[in-house]
Amino acid sequence: MHNPQLTKEGKLKHLLSIEGLPKSILNQILDTAESFVGVAEREVKKVPLMRGKTVCNIFFENSTRTRTTFEIAAKRLSADVINLNVNTSSQSKGETILDTINNLTAMHADMFVIRHAQSGAAHLIAKHVAPHVHVVNAGDGRHSHPTQGLLDVFTIRHYKPDMHNLRVAIVGDVLHSRVARSEIHALTTLGVPEVRVIAPKTLLPEHVEKLGVHVYHDMCEGLRDVDVVMMLRLQSERMTGAMLPSSQEFFKTYGLTQEKLDLAKPDAIVMHPGPMNRGVEIDSAVADGNQSVILPQVTYGIAVRMAVMSILAGNSE
Amino acid sequence: MHNPQLTKEGKLKHLLSIEGLPKSILNQILDTAESFVGVAEREVKKVPLMRGKTVCNIFFENSTRTRTTFEIAAKRLSADVINLNVNTSSQSKGETILDTINNLTAMHADMFVIRHAQSGAAHLIAKHVAPHVHVVNAGDGRHSHPTQGLLDVFTIRHYKPDMHNLRVAIVGDVLHSRVARSEIHALTTLGVPEVRVIAPKTLLPEHVEKLGVHVYHDMCEGLRDVDVVMMLRLQSERMTGAMLPSSQEFFKTYGLTQEKLDLAKPDAIVMHPGPMNRGVEIDSAVADGNQSVILPQVTYGIAVRMAVMSILAGNSE
Amino acid sequence: MHNPQLTKEGKLKHLLSIEGLPKSILNQILDTAESFVGVAEREVKKVPLMRGKTVCNIFFENSTRTRTTFEIAAKRLSADVINLNVNTSSQSKGETILDTINNLTAMHADMFVIRHAQSGAAHLIAKHVAPHVHVVNAGDGRHSHPTQGLLDVFTIRHYKPDMHNLRVAIVGDVLHSRVARSEIHALTTLGVPEVRVIAPKTLLPEHVEKLGVHVYHDMCEGLRDVDVVMMLRLQSERMTGAMLPSSQEFFKTYGLTQEKLDLAKPDAIVMHPGPMNRGVEIDSAVADGNQSVILPQVTYGIAVRMAVMSILAGNSE
Numbered sequence: 001m002h003n004p005q006l007t008k009e010g011k012l013k014h015l016l017s018i019e020g021l022p023k024s025i026l027n028q029i030l031d032t033a034e035s036f037v038g039v040a041e042r043e044v045k046k047v048p049l050m051r052g053k054t055v056c057n058i059f060f061e062n063s064t065r066t067r068t069t070f071e072i073a074a075k076r077l078s079a080d081v082i083n084l085n086v087n088t089s090s091q092s093k094g095e096t097i098l099d100t101i102n103n104l105t106a107m108h109a110d111m112f113v114i115r116h117a118q119s120g121a122a123h124l125i126a127k128h129v130a131p132h133v134h135v136v137n138a139g140d141g142r143h144s145h146p147t148q149g150l151l152d153v154f155t156i157r158h159y160k161p162d163m164h165n166l167r168v169a170i171v172g173d174v175l176h177s178r179v180a181r182s183e184i185h186a187l188t189t190l191g192v193p194e195v196r197v198i199a200p201k202t203l204l205p206e207h208v209e210k211l212g213v214h215v216y217h218d219m220c221e222g223l224r225d226v227d228v229v230m231m232l233r234l235q236s237e238r239m240t241g242a243m244l245p246s247s248q249e250f251f252k253t254y255g256l257t258q259e260k261l262d263l264a265k266p267d268a269i270v271m272h273p274g275p276m277n278r279g280v281e282i283d284s285a286v287a288d289g290n291q292s293v294i295l296p297q298v299t300y301g302i303a304v305r306m307a308v309m310s311i312l313a314g315n316s317e
Numbered sequence: 318m319h320n321p322q323l324t325k326e327g328k329l330k331h332l333l334s335i336e337g338l339p340k341s342i343l344n345q346i347l348d349t350a351e352s353f354v355g356v357a358e359r360e361v362k363k364v365p366l367m368r369g370k371t372v373c374n375i376f377f378e379n380s381t382r383t384r385t386t387f388e389i390a391a392k393r394l395s396a397d398v399i400n401l402n403v404n405t406s407s408q409s410k411g412e413t414i415l416d417t418i419n420n421l422t423a424m425h426a427d428m429f430v431i432r433h434a435q436s437g438a439a440h441l442i443a444k445h446v447a448p449h450v451h452v453v454n455a456g457d458g459r460h461s462h463p464t465q466g467l468l469d470v471f472t473i474r475h476y477k478p479d480m481h482n483l484r485v486a487i488v489g490d491v492l493h494s495r496v497a498r499s500e501i502h503a504l505t506t507l508g509v510p511e512v513r514v515i516a517p518k519t520l521l522p523e524h525v526e527k528l529g530v531h532v533y534h535d536m537c538e539g540l541r542d543v544d545v546v547m548m549l550r551l552q553s554e555r556m557t558g559a560m561l562p563s564s565q566e567f568f569k570t571y572g573l574t575q576e577k578l579d580l581a582k583p584d585a586i587v588m589h590p591g592p593m594n595r596g597v598e599i600d601s602a603v604a605d606g607n608q609s610v611i612l613p614q615v616t617y618g619i620a621v622r623m624a625v626m627s628i629l630a631g632n633s634e
Numbered sequence: 635m636h637n638p639q640l641t642k643e644g645k646l647k648h649l650l651s652i653e654g655l656p657k658s659i660l661n662q663i664l665d666t667a668e669s670f671v672g673v674a675e676r677e678v679k680k681v682p683l684m685r686g687k688t689v690c691n692i693f694f695e696n697s698t699r700t701r702t703t704f705e706i707a708a709k710r711l712s713a714d715v716i717n718l719n720v721n722t723s724s725q726s727k728g729e730t731i732l733d734t735i736n737n738l739t740a741m742h743a744d745m746f747v748i749r750h751a752q753s754g755a756a757h758l759i760a761k762h763v764a765p766h767v768h769v770v771n772a773g774d775g776r777h778s779h780p781t782q783g784l785l786d787v788f789t790i791r792h793y794k795p796d797m798h799n800l801r802v803a804i805v806g807d808v809l810h811s812r813v814a815r816s817e818i819h820a821l822t823t824l825g826v827p828e829v830r831v832i833a834p835k836t837l838l839p840e841h842v843e844k845l846g847v848h849v850y851h852d853m854c855e856g857l858r859d860v861d862v863v864m865m866l867r868l869q870s871e872r873m874t875g876a877m878l879p880s881s882q883e884f885f886k887t888y889g890l891t892q893e894k895l896d897l898a899k900p901d902a903i904v905m906h907p908g909p910m911n912r913g914v915e916i917d918s919a920v921a922d923g924n925q926s927v928i929l930p931q932v933t934y935g936i937a938v939r940m941a942v943m944s945i946l947a948g949n950s951e
Contacts, residue, residue, distance in 0.1 A: 040741075040742040041742070042686070043686065044685050044686030045686045045687070045688065045742060046685070046686040046714075051361055051363070052359070052360065052361030052362045052363040052393075053362070054362065054389060054392075064718055064719070064720070065737070068716055068718060068738070068741070069741065071716055072688060072714075072716060072741050072743075075688075075714040075716075076686075076714075080363075080389070080392040080393075082385055082388055082389060082392075084381055084385060085381070086381070096595075099591070099592060099593065102612055102615075103382070103591065103612070103615050104385070105612075106612040106613070106614075106615035106616045107357075107385070107386065107389050107615060107616065107618075107619050108357040108358070108362060108616065108619070109389075274733070274737065275733060276733065278730075295736055295737070295739075295740040296740070298736075298737050298740035298741060299740045299741065299742065301741075302741050302742070368678050368680070369676070369677065369678030369679045369680040369710075370679070371679065371706060371709075397680075397706075397709040397710075399702055399705055399706060399709075401698055401702060402698070403698070413912075416908070416909060416910065419929055419932075420699070420908065420929070420932050421702070422929075423929040423930070423931075423932035423933045424674075424702070424703065424706050424932060424933065424935075424936050425674040425675070425679060425933065425936070426706075
């Protein structure tokens with residue numbers, strides 16, 4: 001089966017999910033991102049790589065936070081950015097998603113950044129677009145959010161460059177997480193020897209151990225001697241019903257406190273994709289503490305998105 | 318009476334409606350648009366014609382689709398674009414439209430792109446603005462939507478350059494269409510010898526034949542040997558009440574199928590202003606078929622809007 | 635106590651309120667604004683002072699009008715502008731304001747323009763941000779709206795350069811005005827010898843005379859021989875309850891008519907911060923009359939905002 005993310009020559013054409021990306025492309029993205037970290041610190045934070053290109057942020061569900069990161073990244077590449085909230089638009093006039101995409105393509109849009117509540121939306125669009133158009137998945141349902149996964153891996157590599165010698169723990173709602181699965185895949189591909197998931201059974205996908213991870217239900221056991229602690233966001237909408245007792249209860253068992261963190265290696269880093277529920281999955285003191293790299297993740301997120309967009313724009317057929 | 322769209326020297330000052338535009342200006346817009354078609358295909362899709370100019374998209378009713386076309390066109394001309402949804406703004410604080418316009422003019426806005434639910438809104442604003450400011454009507458009530466009319470004419474001229482030898486059929490809800498009337502006017506002005514309208518009596522304006530068109534109620538008769546089939550959008554809000562039986566019924570009688578299309582000339586082109594109601598006024602197979610020029614219409618829409626804006630900006634007093 | 639608006643060297647770091655700004659900085663802003671008035675009249679209305687900088691307009695309450703002025707000013711300085719309506723965003727996901735600010739700072743935003751319904755919001759954010767980031771208060775509750783105050787003072791200085799010889803009357807709802815207090819402060823600092831406030835007791839703060847103003851309850855008395863009449867907007871939401879009888883009644887007593895204006899000096903200027911309630915606090919004939927400088931205020935507002943932003947951007951540590 002042809003990989004829908006790659007050109008026939010094996011170059012990156014769309015970014016839909018981390019699954020299916022060969023190690024060489026993962027490294028190309030991470031290395032390119034490294035070169036963009038410096039751009040943000042310059043007096044003039046712009047490079048002309050996408051001058052005259054049109055990037056459309058098409059958000060079928062609202063996410064100011066994610067939209068902002070892509071808008072900043074595209075503008076730093078000198079692209080023109082068009083923001084479209086499609087729920088308020090011609091969707092209501094009965095136009096299909098694909099007609100919307102066709103129209104924007106006819107306007108010579110070069111790249112679509114897609115956010116959609118339904119899994120597979122970005123794949124569907126990528127399958128459909130004209131050859132010169134690139135699609136970036138900015139989150140589809142609970143399926144994938146690849147730039148988040150990439151920035152997490154970038155951050156780990158930045159602080160712990162020897163990836164062949166790491167223990168990474170992913171903690172919390174793995175079941176509903178858009179990123180956990182991709183991260184496990186990326187970490188494995190890049191040679192991380194031990195990935196652990198720590199969660200109650202109700203928040204783990206079935207057969208999760210088949211992904212090559214070690215499963216822990218006890219957080220203290222799971223954190224022991226790890227180099228990286230990746231906390232996941234607890235979606236408050238998951239809290240209703242029988243799945244979880246209460247957010248206080250969750251914090252007691254799976255919330256990251258300094259006490260629990262002290263079980264990890266002394267130089268372990270703490271990560272969170274944001275937005276945080278302080279006092280639910282993470283204690284404020286830890287979130288703002290000196291082991292936290294949560295804000296650097298955001299910074300590297302811009303560099304990673306610049307890398308993805310500029311690589312895609314350079315791979316036009 | 319002085320033509321409010323023209324300067325004293327007869328140059329285009331505002332674009333409010335196609336009615337009242339002399340043939341020379343219609344041709345100036347179409348010829349200028351021709352020169353912009355190539356810009357969209359360049360590596361860097363930008364020309365500096367409006368650098369440092371401020372274009373305000375003032376949308377008193379929401380239309381992401383139309384706003385996007387003007388935003389892309391203005392950015393390709395290197396203008397700065399400000400989007401204002403005025404329904405959510407100081408309208409609610411009791412400020413009048415004209416105070417809003419005065420304020421933006423005082424901020425040295427150069428051009429207003431106006432969308433308003435009320436007929437005549439753009440005319441009212443144009444009458445009021447300072448001499449250096451230009452107004453483009455992006456749709457007012459059911460009155461006018463001149464850039465849509467122009468892009469339709471551009472598309473026809475592109476595919477059928479010998480306009481003195483054409484038969485054009487306009488099909489559907491002529492009564493409520495913002496564009497049908499302007500198109501009839503434009504086609505006549507540009508020398509098209511035969512324009513037909515095909516619709517039930519309930520969807521035709523009274524005395525429509527006075528516009529110089531041939532009226533058909535039977536679609537098969539009306540399509541016979543035409544070169545161009547322009548389908549109109551059926552506003553679903555018109556479907557309620559006694560005007561129309563049902564959308565299935567409408568499709569049977571006035572929906573464009575390949576079977577009906579085969580009555581036109583073999584090289585006839587099919588047009589639609591979008592967004593389409595697939596299965597109501599047009600069959601999907603025809604919309605996506607090889608006689609359809611619906612997506613090229615969208616492409617040429619950008620070039621036409623760039624032409625209009627750059628001509629207006631060049632005609633400042 | 636250290637002044638939170640100034641760097642250790644006494645340069646402007648944030649613009650939070652006019653109170654606390656020394657005369658030298660007030661004059662620096664006004665003089666810089668003078669140099670930007672001409673930019674808006676050029677063919678290319680742009681200067682490259684903030685090229686490659688990212689300005690975030692963070693509006694926790696909607697104000698298209700104010701957002702537009704900052705967006706235009708920033709774009710004329712060549713900055714990249716990101717608009718965020720935070721009420722529709724991750725606020726609803728339980729993220730705190732400061733986490734939002736931290737995230738945007740991590741994305742290397744250079745300047746935050748903040749609008750918030752709560753007094754002190756901009757101060758709180760300024761206290762919190764990283765050293766290289768600048769904060770501009772675009773209105774917080776009824777506390778402060780310093781760029782409005784500055785553009786008012788700029789306008790007065792423009793039309794009446796000899797400020798040591800002026801009588802200024804501020805008329806209307808002083809109690810709920812975001813700007814009246816700051817203006818009194820600015821005018822006094824810049825050497826205006828006589829500032830009057832004209833209002834019913836119910837619309838005056840207690841002990842207002844301690845600010846160094848003369849209080850009038852009778853408008854005819856208060857307007858006698860003044861050089862400047864600054865009308866304030868009457869918030870219609872204040873009209874409910876016992877505070878005021880009715881808007882017609884208010885207009886009769888405190889609305890500005892030509893008849894009342896004739897009591898002022900013959901060359902007196904009329905100002906209003908907008909949006910106006912025509913027929914409530916000001917008669918249309920006066921608002922549009924030849925003593926009105928209400929639209930020049932808007933024009934100078936862009937120049938003043940460009941001045942503030944470019945001065946802040948130049949004072950990075």
